[in-house]
Amino acid sequence: MTMRTDLLIDGTWRGGSDGDRIPVLDPATGEELAVVAAGTPADAVAACDAAAEAQRLWAATAPRVRAEVLRSCWENLVDHTDELGDLITREHGKPLADAKGEVAYAAEFFRWNAEEAVRIRGSISEAPAGTNKIIVRHPPMGVVVIVTPWNFPAAMITRKLAPALAAGNACVIKPPKETPLTALRVGDLLGEAGLPPGLVNIVPTLDSGSWFDAAVDHHATRMVSFTGSTEVGRVLLRRSADRVLKTVMELGGNAPFIVFDDADLDAAVEGAMVAKMRHSAETCTAANRFYAEAGVAAAFTAKLGEAMAAVKVGSGLDDGVSCGPMINRDAVESIDSLVGQAVAAGASATVGGSPIDGPGFFYQPTVLGNVRPDSPITRHEIFGPVAPVIPFTDTETMIAQANDTEMGLAAYVYTADIGRGLQVSERLESGMVGLNRGAVSDPAAPFGGMKQSGLGREGSTEGIYEFTETQYIATNW
Secondary structure: OOOOOOEEEOOEEEOOOOOOEEEEEEOOOOEEEEEEEOEOHHHHHHHHHHHHHHHHHHHOOOHHHHHHHHHHHHHHHHHOHHHHHHHHHHHHOOOHHHHHHHHHHHHHHHHHHHHHHHHOOOEEEEOOOOOOEEEEEOOEOOEEEEEOOOOOOOHHHHHHHHHHHHOOOEEEEEOOOOOHHHHHHHHHHHHHOOOOOOOEEEOOEOOHHHHHHHHHOOOOEEEEEEEOOHHHHHHHHHHHHOOOOEEEEEOOOOEEEEEOOOOOHHHHHHHHHHHHHHHHHOOOOOEEEEEEEHHHHHHHHHHHHHHHHOOOEOOOOOOOOOEOOOOOHHHHHHHHHHHHHHHHOOOEEEEOOOEEOOOOOEEOOEEEEOOOOOOHHHOOOOOOOEEEEEEEOOHHHHHHHHHOOOEEOEEEEEOOOHHHHHHHHHHOOOOEEEEOOOOOOOOOOOEOOEEOOEEOOEOHHHHHHOOEOOEEEEEOO
8 A cells, every 4th residue: 555645736745844744543443544744825825836837738738638638547546446445444444345435436537527528518609689609618717726525535536626627627635634645645646647747736734724725815726616514615615705716515414314104114224224324424415314204113213223233333444344433533422412412302222322432433323213303413414323213294394394404415215106206306405315215426417415515516517517617709700
């Protein structure tokens, strides 16, 4: 396993300007895994300078040439699946199978956008008055500042980076201090694949606020793409507005998982385990609230409890483990606080319900029965292996409760009646809905949320246009 621990600026590896380092912990043990260079505002400026210089040549490169480079990036990432999977598991903690799945998902954004790079469409039309032609084209934005979270160390970068590069941009990336090693190695592998230096600059930091100020104030920066909490997203939006920068925001979630009484319960439980427990339940699309119709609520809760009780918890590198550690001790304490409040309000922990003693940051897979619809655990993104089940009798009331949140990223519906499923799906205020499916993410699908879960879309055909301008030229011939 190759482990890069310096900053990547203009194709070279260098230490931070002030010599500070960031300790990276293994969440399965709490022990130090590595120390990574900490970038300063000056390093962020240097990265933006390099990106601005490289972007001019890249934007003038033929789309087919850009596409072939991106395809080489896809191939190189896939070729290093085992190495990257191991690195993700060590610094994040997710089970190795999930980590390798993330690598495949992350790499696919390069293959998809290699194909999209040659399909950026413009148009020519005639003005209604017949006085001129209307030419519309989509040039790149310029320099894109990318800020990513710790829960998908590879995929949250490539989902932004691949379309940005395909459209002709250059990027400056601030990976999270918890999981910078994967980001740095991905940057290394892209360079090996033939990506010109300066197009991808990766600068971890201990001072996110000052770093971001320096990056967004750089004259060449024209766009910010962020994935993370809604609270931080609001701050970055306000700061980006100072320079009227374009923003794409993928923010928090609070996904409802709805089970009607005609649903196939075994399929619903299988889907619930995917929607809840993938990647150790630390995903923004994770099912957060489980609404079960009264006729099946007890049976669904029992079956889900059996499935959760069978989950093997431990180091993601161990055989058979399907739930690894939480990212840090604060995460465990936050999860436990939400569970405690729900139980104090009358919920019952049918399975789990407490942290796991010992080294590392672990929490028991937990099912809570008879949760009140207004319990705090239904109002917050849990980001852990806890499934609160809320019985319901009236569909209209349940839909109102499902929509009673400022978040609207993902939702899930299980029913044998496809007509009812589609009707309910259309009424859910969520950017993505899994109808009789526990997974929704796909590079070929538009990923994003409604309300305070975000702005813009990543993936699909829409994704590449987020990283372009729209220019209109009026002319005659």
